[in-house]
Amino acid sequence: MRSARSVNQPSSPRASVPDKREAILRAATKVFAESGYFNSKVADVARVAGVADGTVYLYFKSKEEILRSIFERGVGEAIAAARAETAALDDPREKLRRIARLHLERLGADRDLAVVFQVELRGSTKFMEEFSAAGLAEYLRLIRETLEEGQRAGLFRAELNAKVVAKILFGALDEMATNWILSPRAYKLAPLADQVLDIFLNGVSSNK
Amino acid sequence: MRSARSVNQPSSPRASVPDKREAILRAATKVFAESGYFNSKVADVARVAGVADGTVYLYFKSKEEILRSIFERGVGEAIAAARAETAALDDPREKLRRIARLHLERLGADRDLAVVFQVELRGSTKFMEEFSAAGLAEYLRLIRETLEEGQRAGLFRAELNAKVVAKILFGALDEMATNWILSPRAYKLAPLADQVLDIFLNGVSSNK
């Protein structure tokens, strides 16, 4: 069926054809998005991935670890992308715009992944706390630091609490994504980033 | 407790002393908040409510219906309160401030209820879609209409899409609430409404 990949994956030296791990993650994202994490059966994930039930447990310790892996990879990539793309920019306003655009572009590009991130990952305080601590905090910090940069530059009102302001921006973007998922209408998610940023920057701006 | 509730859709017309229904709802809110909806056992809810397992089914058709009832009551009350409190106000800006305050005050006053609303209800697209259609849409409409009122009055920028702007405000408030729940620090939620409104109104305001 699948010719062996030439590129070796570094993390798991013993897996012979590590496509399987990838296939399981992709399948799980799809299945979780469709039925919800708690309603999904490991057997369904296995079937969609094209492997046997037991094979799932050669790559993941438990059903929960699959969800965790989806999250960690997603957040990791998102943060890396945001850092990389903003590094070259000077204006903090442009940085925030880039972050917002990336945020909605990434989610808008993969509806299944978006559902898992916006809905399934929120379904229990246990997950939320864990995941929140894991990657979300870092994402919020990235936004906050950019805001503080703008405050030092005199672009944003200095009296604002950057932590709270970061949450406002994140919350607004988050709601755009959640609404997009739940909406039966098919529209583009990414362009909303500009509308959000427009209002947001106006709201925090000090010059006028 | 003779007086019948005006708005109940009784799954069980035979229930004579509806205190039990109330006790079960309260217990379920607590249990769901503590363990998460999917990890909660109906037996736990019954125990906390001080009734037998079977009694739960005299008042609710299923475990899911308990969750739905918690949601419907909460949203219904929130919308009623928001409408009542804004009716007397003229300035759309004041109306929005009232809505935002009420939003965070209500959630801040009952942590268990807040957890169910911010976390447990989000845990599956099935719930989300249903609930979203049910009450959340109306809440967003209330905000949107207030925004449009402000646009007509020339207070808010007319070129903004009120639907999107309503989501931004809701999303920002929502994130405040979610963060408050997950935070180990004990702080007051309601005062954040003013910080959010400050930035928000600045962002949408047309005069300057």
Next chain:
DNA sequence: CTTGACTGAGTGACCGTTCATTCAGACGAG
């Protein structure tokens, strides 16, 4: 006695996880 709210042990379905077994391919010997 009748009524019906209430009880809680029981039941059956469900599903995450395990593990005995299979077998495709690697490899050394001849």
Next chain:
DNA sequence: CTCGTCTGAATGAACGGTCACTCAGTCAAG
């Protein structure tokens, strides 16, 4: 090249525990 041997990835049936829901019976009130 062809065996024979070995390995461990992959399999999927079976297990064991859990839990939503049921219903035959209890009991108090009238």
